[in-house]
Amino acid sequence: MNTVKEIEAKNDINLSEPFVCEAPNDMKKPESWTDNIKYLIVGILFGIVFVKAEIISWFRIQEMFRLQSFHMYGVIGSAVVVGMISVFLIKRFNIKTISGEKVEFHSKKFQKGQVYGGLIFGLGWAITGACPGPIFAQIGSGYVVVIATLLSAIAGTWTYGLLKGRLPN
Amino acid sequence: MEHFFEAILKPWPWYVAGPLIGLTVPTLLLIGNKSFGISSSLRHVCAACIPANIPFFKYDWKKEIWNLVFVFGVFIGGILATNFLENPNTFVLSEATIADLKALGIKDFSGLMPADLFSIETLFTAKGFIFFILGGFLVGFGTRYAGGCTSGHAIMGLSNLQIPSLIATCCFMVGGFAMTHLLMPIIFRLF
Numbered sequence: 001m002n003t004v005k006e007i008e009a010k011n012d013i014n015l016s017e018p019f020v021c022e023a024p025n026d027m028k029k030p031e032s033w034t035d036n037i038k039y040l041i042v043g044i045l046f047g048i049v050f051v052k053a054e055i056i057s058w059f060r061i062q063e064m065f066r067l068q069s070f071h072m073y074g075v076i077g078s079a080v081v082v083g084m085i086s087v088f089l090i091k092r093f094n095i096k097t098i099s100g101e102k103v104e105f106h107s108k109k110f111q112k113g114q115v116y117g118g119l120i121f122g123l124g125w126a127i128t129g130a131c132p133g134p135i136f137a138q139i140g141s142g143y144v145v146v147i148a149t150l151l152s153a154i155a156g157t158w159t160y161g162l163l164k165g166r167l168p169n
Numbered sequence: 170m171e172h173f174f175e176a177i178l179k180p181w182p183w184y185v186a187g188p189l190i191g192l193t194v195p196t197l198l199l200i201g202n203k204s205f206g207i208s209s210s211l212r213h214v215c216a217a218c219i220p221a222n223i224p225f226f227k228y229d230w231k232k233e234i235w236n237l238v239f240v241f242g243v244f245i246g247g248i249l250a251t252n253f254l255e256n257p258n259t260f261v262l263s264e265a266t267i268a269d270l271k272a273l274g275i276k277d278f279s280g281l282m283p284a285d286l287f288s289i290e291t292l293f294t295a296k297g298f299i300f301f302i303l304g305g306f307l308v309g310f311g312t313r314y315a316g317g318c319t320s321g322h323a324i325m326g327l328s329n330l331q332i333p334s335l336i337a338t339c340c341f342m343v344g345g346f347a348m349t350h351l352l353m354p355i356i357f358r359l360f
Contacts, residue, residue, distance in 0.1 A: 022316050027202040039200075042197065044246040049190060052180065052256075075190065110336065111333070115337075122346075122347070127300055127307070136244040148297075148302060153308045157208075
């Protein structure tokens with residue numbers, strides 16, 4: 001019987017993490033390339049909403065952080081309310097996925113990273129006017145310079161991965 | 170019907186856009202048991218392209234390819250909305266924000282982004298370095314350290330009543346307020 005530590009060392013993985021990825025794929029059935037078209041369509045619709053509601057706008061983010069418009073608060077607030085009701089209904093009525101699987105939810109564990117990382121992301125959000133989602137829609141809207149922001153964000157993610165063990169969490 | 174098309178071209182109000190974004194949560198859960206979260210895509214890019222033997226990037230990213238397809242969709246959505254659903258009217262921004270930003274030196278208020286800042290020429294200046302390179306780095310580093318961004322924590326996490334997500338969301342806001350009110354005036358004065 002191998003201990004968890006041994007398995008971790010052997011495979012060079014960390015099993016103590018709650019899950020490998022924060023937005024995990026919990027579908028048991030393997031999906032083919034054509035199955036991914038669903039996510040492409042949802043992504044396209046999502047991108048259109050981002051642009052049409054001007055969430056991708058650097059100015060709108062400034063308005064939000066200067067408390068000079070309700071728009072962004074309304075968007076995020078109503079999105080959360082609709083999300084909450086949906087999650088409640090899925091749990092309450094045990095609604096299954098279209099392929100008949102039970103919907104998986106993950107509870108998040110409190111870690112100091114949520115504070116430190118949250119503050120760091122907030123600084124970046126206000127200066128770039130972009131969360132990771134809108135970055136992609138900004139580039140699609142023709143703001144070519146945002147490609148630099150995206151590459152830098154990838155570099156930031158990579159650097160976090162490199163330093164992870166040495167950061168307080 | 171004409172009214173409908175007119176309304177689609179105009180900027181969408183929060184009470185249309187917010188619920189649509191909220192509906193992404195059950196849509197992704199029900200079509201494929203996927204938890205909504207966008208910043209993870211950046212991690213998958215690292216895992217796919219530059220894992221460099223770092224344990225954090227050693228996982229089966231191919232299983233998470235849906236997330237990369239999703240953000241590619243967001244990119245396509247940006248192209249479609251900007252080219253085919255363009256707002257015929259001028260961009261409306263709150264007067265107070267215009268006054269504040271004018272005081273910082275922003276001149277162009279005609280588009281979604283300040284054209285005097287979001288240009289390739291700016292990118293190669295010290296100001297551009299802070300706004301795009303450093304800013305982007307903070308977004309990528311911060312979201313991963315926090316374990317999610319506005320989608321994964323603020324929307325998916327809060328929808329699932331997760332206290333850590335509430336803490337993270339509050340910290341996003343505090344960071345944003347600090348940048349806007351404390352640091353940005355200094356940055357604009359420097360350059």
